[in-house]
Amino acid sequence: MSSLFGISISGLFVAQQNLTTTSHNITNVNTEGYTRQRVEQDARTPIRIGDNYVGTGVITSSIDRYYSESLTNSLRETTSEFEKLSVYEEMTSRLDSLLADEAAGLSPAMLDFFDSMQDLANDPSSISARQVVISTGESLAGTMQFLDDRISDMYQDIDRDLEAEISEANELAAVVADLNRQITTVSNLPGSHPNDLLDKRDLAISKLAEKFDVTTAPQDDGSINVFIGTGQVLVYGATANSLTTQPNQYDTSRKEVAITAGVGGASIQISSSIEGGRIGGLIQFRENVLDEAANELGRVAVVLADQLNQQHNKGYDMDNTLGADMFAVGAPKVENSRNNPGAMFFEDANVTITDTTQLTGSDYRIDFDGTNYNITRLNDNQLVASEELADLPVTVDGLTIAPPTTPGTVPGDTAIIRPTVRGALTFEMLLTQPKDIAAAAPLVASSSNTNTGTGAIELGPIPDGFDAFGQHTPNFNLAPDVTITFNDPPNTYDLVDPVVGINLFNVPYTPGEQLPYTGGPPNYDPGFRISITGTPEANDSFTIEPNIDGVGDNRNAILLGDVETNTYILNQESLQDAYSQLVSDVGAVTQRTSINLEAQISMRDNAQEIKDSLSGVNLDEEAANLLKFEQAYQASARLIQTADQMFQTILGMVQ
Numbered sequence: 075m076s077s078l079f080g081i082s083i084s085g086l087f088v089a090q091q092n093l094t095t096t097s098h099n100i101t102n103v104n105t106e107g108y109t110r111q112r113v114e115q116d117a118r119t120p121i122r123i124g125d126n127y128v129g130t131g132v133i134t135s136s137i138d139r140y141y142s143e144s145l146t147n148s149l150r151e152t153t154s155e156f157e158k159l160s161v162y163e164e165m166t167s168r169l170d171s172l173l174a175d176e177a178a179g180l181s182p183a184m185l186d187f188f189d190s191m192q193d194l195a196n197d198p199s200s201i202s203a204r205q206v207v208i209s210t211g212e213s214l215a216g217t218m219q220f221l222d223d224r225i226s227d228m229y230q231d232i233d234r235d236l237e238a239e240i241s242e243a244n245e246l247a248a249v250v251a252d253l254n255r256q257i258t259t260v261s262n263l264p265g266s267h268p269n270d271l272l273d274k275r276d277l278a279i280s281k282l283a284e285k286f287d288v289t290t291a292p293q294d295d296g297s298i299n300v301f302i303g304t305g306q307v308l309v310y311g312a313t314a315n316s317l318t319t320q321p322n323q324y325d326t327s328r329k330e331v332a333i334t335a336g337v338g339g340a341s342i343q344i345s346s347s348i349e350g351g352r353i354g355g356l357i358q359f360r361e362n363v364l365d366e367a368a369n370e371l372g373r374v375a376v377v378l379a380d381q382l383n384q385q386h387n388k389g390y391d392m393d394n395t396l397g398a399d400m401f402a403v404g405a406p407k408v409e410n411s412r413n414n415p416g417a418m419f420f421e422d423a424n425v426t427i428t429d430t431t432q433l434t435g436s437d438y439r440i441d442f443d444g445t446n447y448n449i450t451r452l453n454d455n456q457l458v459a460s461e462e463l464a465d466l467p468v469t470v471d472g473l474t475i476a477p478p479t480t481p482g483t484v485p486g487d488t489a490i491i492r493p494t495v496r497g498a499l500t501f502e503m504l505l506t507q508p509k510d511i512a513a514a515a516p517l518v519a520s521s522s523n524t525n526t527g528t529g530a531i532e533l534g535p536i537p538d539g540f541d542a543f544g545q546h547t548p549n550f551n552l553a554p555d556v557t558i559t560f561n562d563p564p565n566t567y568d569l570v571d572p573v574v575g576i577n578l579f580n581v582p583y584t585p586g587e588q589l590p591y592t593g594g595p596p597n598y599d600p601g602f603r604i605s606i607t608g609t610p611e612a613n614d615s616f617t618i619e620p621n622i623d624g625v626g627d628n629r630n631a632i633l634l635g636d637v638e639t640n641t642y643i644l645n646q647e648s649l650q651d652a653y654s655q656l657v658s659d660v661g662a663v664t665q666r667t668s669i670n671l672e673a674q675i676s677m678r679d680n681a682q683e684i685k686d687s688l689s690g691v692n693l694d695e696e697a698a699n700l701l702k703f704e705q706a707y708q709a710s711a712r713l714i715q716t717a718d719q720m721f722q723t724i725l726g727m728v729q
Contacts, residue, residue, distance in 0.1 A: 077121075077130060078717040084131030085710035088115050091134050092703035096696050103691040107277030109139040110691045111269055139269050145685040146276060147290070150283040152678040154350035157284045159671040161235075161355035165228065166363055166664040172224050173367070174657045180374070181653060183217035186210045188638040194513055195631040204508030211400065211503040218375050222498035225368050232356050232364075233319070233329040239353050240317045240331065243285045247300070247314040249278045254297035255312035261296035282308070287350030303347035306333050315339075324409035324490045331357070363663055366435070366453075370656045372404060372497030373435040378649050379403045379501055380430040381637050388536040389512030389630030390621050397512025397630070399504050403427070404497035406473065409490045416484025418442050424476045425491050431642050432472030438491040440475070442482030449475065513634075514627030517602055522615040527564065529610030533618075534588060534603030555619040562612035585609070 092113045102108040114136045120127040173179055187210040194203045253275040260268040279300060282288050291299045293311070300309035308315055315335050320343060322328035331348060332341040348354045379401035386397035406425040410418070420440065427433065436453035449459040449470055458470045467476040473493055505511060519531045560567045561580065569578040586607050602618060621627055643652040 077128070078720070079714065081129065081131035082710050082713040082717055084118060084133060085713065086707060088113070088132045088134055089703050089707035089710055091137070093700065093707060095137055096699045096703060099691045100693065100696050100700075103693060103696075107273050107280070108691070109141050109269070109273050109276075109689040110696075111137055111139055113137055136267055137269065138267060139272065140689045141272075142685070142688055143292075145681070145688060146280075149678070149681040149685050150280055150288065151350075152674065152681045153280065154283040154287050154354075156671070156674045156678045157352045158350050158355035158358070159667055159674050161352045162359050163664065163667040163671050165232075165356070165359045166660060166667055169225075169228065169363065169367060170657075170660045170664045172221065173371075173660055178217070178220065179657070180217055180221060180371070181650065181657075183210075183214045184378075184638065184650060184653070187214045188635055191631060191635040191638075194511070195628040195635055198513040198628040198631055199625045201508050204511045204513075207511055208503065208505055208508060211505065215401065215501050215503045218371075218498040218501040221371055222368075225364065225371070228364055229328070229360070232360050235356055236319055236329050236331065236353060239285050239356075240319060243282060243308075243353070244314070244317055246278050246282045246285075247308050247317070250275055250282070250298070250300060250309045251312050251314035253278065254309065257296045258312070283351060285351040286348045286353045302333075303344045303349075306342070306344055306347070307335070308333070321412070323411050323413055326412070363660065365437075367656060367660060368498075369435045369437065369492070369494050370652070372494035372499075373433050373643070374649055374653050374656075375497035375501040376404050376427065376494050377430045377433065377642050377652075378637070379497075380427070381640070381642050382634060384538060385630065385633050385637060386512050388516065388538075389634075390514040390516045390624060390627070391512040392509035392625055394620070394622050396516060398510065402500050402502040402504060403430075404494065404500040406494075407492040407496050409492065411488045411490075414484075414487040414489075416442070416482050416487045417480045418478055418482030418484075418487035418489070419480040420478045420489045420491075424478055425493070426474050426476075427472060427493060428469060428474045429472040431645055433493055434471050434644070435494060436471075437495075438470070438473070438493070440489045440491065442485065442487040444482075444485035447475075447478075447482070511631075513631035514621050514624040515629035516621055517618055518621045518624065518627075519604055519616065519618045522617070525611070525614040527560075527611035527614045528608040529560070529606055529614055529616070530608050531558075531616045531618075532605050532607070534605065536602065555617045557615055557617050558606070559615040560610040560612060564610045564612050564614065567610075583610070 092115075095111050095113050099110045113134055115132050116135045118130040118133050120129050122128075176182060187207070190203070190206045190210040194200070194207050197203050253271055257268050257271050257275065260271065275298065279288065279290060279298070282300065282302075286302050288308070289301045289305075291301070293299060295311075297311050298309070299307065299311065302308050306315075308317070315333055318332050318334060318341065319329040320332045320341060322330050323343070330343045330345040331353060332343045334341045345357050348357060380403050382401055383399040383403065386400045389397045391397055405422055406427060408420045408422050408425055410420060434451065434453065436451050438458075439450045439452055441448045441450070446460045446462055447466065448457060449461075449468070450456065451458050451471065459468050459475075461468045463477055463481050467474050469475075473491070475491070478489075515533065516536060517533055519533045521529070521531060556569065556571050558567050558569050560583070565583050566580040567583055569576070569581060571577075583606070586605050588603055588605050604618065606616065638650060639648050641648055641651075643649065647655065
């Protein structure tokens, strides 16, 4: 009889535990991270009576979670990639909207400026047309600086977001470490399964996976070690290492992610090893998209300013002087490593831009190996120069790199050159007065009214550095006129430069051949290029003279307008093409990221559904279980009642 009572009571207890566990599942249906639980029950050890074994009831062996480590890890991985793509798409869309904006973008501002230059070419004597050129130039400069400011804002936003994400990650890491301690303590007790603590730890690790890619290593004592990046330990047992931000090795205004092991331990920068999560997305967007956009915008600004300046310097303004610079040209920025073991130090002045048409838009790294200064172009990681100190300066991709202010003495010294990053920031309209616009060419070439032949004179492009009243070469000064007179027969000519005192006689004439004649006195260069075509007659003469009072001359204004379409970007693209390519590249990245994000959402949702099918609470199933275990409970109670009745019958028989 006692065994019947024992069996009944064991069934009652197990049914009660099943009801309790089912109720626990139902009430936690909306608890984030909760994993449904089930009661594992086994038959009690039977007893032997004669030749048979008689059952003794049921016992709860454990209360387990419906849990799969592989499904959990799969969901973490897809979630980490989703968060990375989410922030990446958010930032690229923001940059794309900025650069492609029809009102605030650069293309409309450049079009307005060059349209005003065309209007000036149509009416070079118009003061109002000249004022519009200055106004649109100022607007162009304002747009450049506006875009640079917004890009700078994005850099600052990334730094602030990194700080916030890392702060949350440290809190989560501390939670995981504390839960490891609790779980380890409880797990050492016989038959203990701290399911709810395990759920909390899994949830905290999943939240960490939203920050960066994580890997886990379960330990025999029930704890889990958490690793990030390429294996850096974030949580080891009950100890959590600390994440922080540190200034970039070269640029102190730029934040990098670092990890510190223990109190007072050394910090190691790990930004380059973080790939997933929001932190990985922020870092990769900054390095792969924002840096390139800032450099490319700066390159457009530097090339535009330099080429306009070069052409403007070759024209005459309304005061009969050669044009001054129209725009300020951004200088390269040099950033020395804060970790240099030696004394090597480059200044901004050690790097100059000598040919803007050869600028690549890339940054460069200089590494001193103890003997050579090795220069690597970073956009393709190509070594472009390796020079000893005595062989500097060296010219690379339009940059001239002079010896460092302080030469290197210890291998390992390094510095970064950013040739164009400040181009848009420093782009500024320098002209303020309409009369200062050099719309006219500095020279006029004319034929004498008494000429009888068909010869015609044409001025060629003005050389760089031309100075109508200065020394273009040691022997050049154009004032007063240079004259060319044909001899009899007219297959030779005489060239007279009265100021320099050059008289070239009987120079052979070849129709269309570019002058100056180079076979005369050494170093003679009159500072201009002409060609004479047709058939001159004897005594025909031609004059080259300064374009005094040429306010109606539009020749240089036309050439200034041509800067818009000339292929100055590596001699392959125009400035508009280069900026359009930048907008197109950012737009393509945005579209590609958006497509990848949509696919990743499906992958994440699918991983969540698969995990939920195993671990999630199904209310219909739990309701059915509730009825089943309630019936089991009632049956066990009825069995106890039956046993009691049997016991009472036996007592009655004894009486």
